[in-house]
Amino acid sequence: MTHPYLALTDADRDEMLRTVGVGSIDALFCDVPAGVRLGRELGLEPALSEQELFDHVAELASRNADMGSELSFLGAGIYDHYVPAVVDAVLQRGELLTAYTPYQPEMSQGVLQAIFEYQTAICELTGMDVSNASGYDGTTVTADACFIAKHATGRTKIVVTEATSPQVRQVVKTYAPGFGLEIVEVPHRGGTTDPDDLSQAAEDAAAVIFQQPNFFGCLEPAPELATAAAEAGALAVVHADPLSLGVLEAPGRYGAAIVLGEGQAAGNFPSYGGPHYGFLAAREAFVRRMPGRIVGETLDAAGQRGYVLTLQTREQHIRREKATSNITTNQTLLALGGLVYLTWLGPQGLRELGETCLSLAAYAKQRLAERAGLEPLFAEETTFKEFAVRVGRNAREVVAAARERGVHPGYALGRDYQGMDDVLLVAVTERRTPDEIDRLAEVLAEVAS
């Protein structure tokens, strides 16, 4: 039986083999030495029909508790922000969904113009001069920034604050030996980074990386940290939450050299960790050191405006071993989701979203204190949409007990930080309601301390 994804009839095959001049399909593989052939059928389960496939995979999906089926306050880098239906509608357009990288610009004006618009939106958000077309995620773009900083400064030390996402730090450390980089971590003091500590560590550093809001949800003294980096001659690299940038200052305004981050919150579903997009924007001075695709505007032979991949002499297919990165495939479709989402929000919506997150998170802190007697771990610090609380016993046990009551209360920070076994990181996005926050407080009153 012909497979539904294959199109040749038996008659087609016979005729085509005749045109090729061979007697059988096997004869086409005459260059494959007998010694390296499999010589048996692949040991895989038999082919399924689409209907059987659907039932099987839907059954697997049904065994997960997702953020729609469980009241969830999980965050720690991936957030439950609402993704509007227009995002799905655009991303499912086959002309965009099923295109390859736009190597041939006359075939790809849709994707190219969209990336140009995305680059503009990212520059507006971050206050930077130039954005690339996206990287894999918020972790790998940070490693990319280290590579930029090494070559821009000729230095090999990278400073990263301990209050930066543990996953980001892990990925940077994994890339470091190949890049010839040394990674130095700066501890936090009471939930944020002390500019004096950072100043000391930044000496001879290529880059200083910090997260705003940081992994604990606290707002760093970002202008002072960026200044400390600049005074040491290091690049200030800010890992930012894109959805905070309607209410928080654009890092470009306080001296950041590179602004990057995880794009998921802006227009992508959590999807168990991916695919998402990492955004990376920089000052003009670094444009020739940027990794990955960049789209530029030009004219066609008739003088019409159009868009192309540009500055390609940075890239692997031309520069090969001297390229600024090996990246080829990026996350264009997810970045397109980001563009649709940011446009859906608009400047007003972005600000309101930030304000709603701030208010709801403040309300959650209040309720946890009043109802459950739980105080924020870093009570002195301002937070955005996420905050840490001590729960008086092992936080993983609290998570388990709360989940039995249908609430996932947040991330157990002891998984990443010593001395925080009894700390929960609670994320509150615009998806949560005051009633749901009351429910969280009720449940934590029952299961904490």
Place this chain on the structure above:
Amino acid sequence: MKLLFERSQPGRRASAIPRHEGLPAPELPESLRRSEPPRLPEVSEFELLRHFTELSTRNFGVDTGFYPLGSCTMKYNPRINERLAALPGFALLHPLQEEDAAQGALELMWRLQEILAEVTGLDAVSLQPAAGSQGELTGLMLVRAHFAARGETEQRRKVVIPDTAHGTNPASVTMAGFELTHVKTDARGNIDVDDLRANVDEHTAALMLTNPSTLGLFDENIEEIERIFHGAGALMYYDGANLNAVCGISRPGDMGFDIVHINLHKTFSQPHGGGGPGGGPIAVRKLLEPYLPVPAVVRREDGGFGLDYDRPQTIGKVRGFTGPFGVFVRSYAFMRMYGPRLREMSEVAVLNANYVLARLKDAYELPFDRLCMHEFVLSARALKREHGVTALDVAKRLMDYGFHPPTIYFPLIVPEALMIEPTETETKETLDAFCEAMLAIAREAAEEPELLHEAPHARPVRRLDEVRAAKQQVLKYAFAEHLGPEAPSASVAAEAPKGV
């Protein structure tokens, strides 16, 4: 057409954000508060949809038509995969969800690992790398870890790459901190084994090879190559970009490779989305398993599935969480639709390529006259010499016939290269129509070369000036100062495109 930003009108919006009465006011210290709002577009929801719908009509995907872009494997991307990846149990699943509440996702990943191990003929799989090039880099990190464990870090500095390699291979070698050794291609399109012997010694860490190569040719000396590398104590890395040729026929593990990356967005139907996402899992031999990224997806003794972080020799993490899960759902679905019939998929891919090759090889030059695998490389060198028509001209003219052009000017060792990969999913009628177009273009090159120089004629834009883009560096919208869609044409007439 207009840019989004040119459609913007102050006061329009598409979103409504929930606001609640009686909550604490949003408070921020003055020093951290945004001073000026970002100039994001202000449009209604319907206008937003129309803008992107119009953009989509100016784009060509494999859903639109034939897309024989060599080494990119532009096959049909089944729609059921989209429906499955969008199931709430997957799309809304948080990556830090407790393991007991993510069993379906973990089982899917574990099953995908098992399938990839069988298809590659290797022992252990990590799904974490985000794309092929990151798979390469991860693989080279494993090579580094392997020799570090043997105290040979300083000794094993060289990675061998043939001159037909994808550009990502040398770039990955640099990023992983190794040095490059190039080897040549012989007259039959195989690696030059004599050159190889002269270049492989106790300083060699690994070979990186695509097989079939970017010429679309299976290396006939693969067994000898394996003896040379393993004989020197080096490892072998397989670039899986061309795996679509050999599924169920010859597995990288059977060929002797120790590390493989698989491009889920090529062989296993993840739509490429105009540039990504992709997926670049790696499969390795047992001896390299301890170094794989964490967490590993494992099946526990009680039959449940989990994430194992306890891998003391791991290289670390190369990406957040466990990888691009939505891509795994799509590729898993695709592979379950085939099962052992993946062999048939590769057979048809190879038949289609050979059929198109047979029909075109008299009109275009064939640098290596052999049967091909899933793709082949022609040269427009003769057209250039005789009629001044380049591979670029041929590519642009193909657009007027309604086809996406092949990969051009690659591999680098073939002048005026046209690299054609039809894939298994096309009908014979489509292949014939493409062949007719290529033959017609070869005739046009002789009769009306101007038609080709000026192509495309039937796309939303004419040929674009890439040199101008690189010089002027307009990389974002400049608001009030931005040039409109219709530029004054007098000044541009003098600046004819120069090609890439």
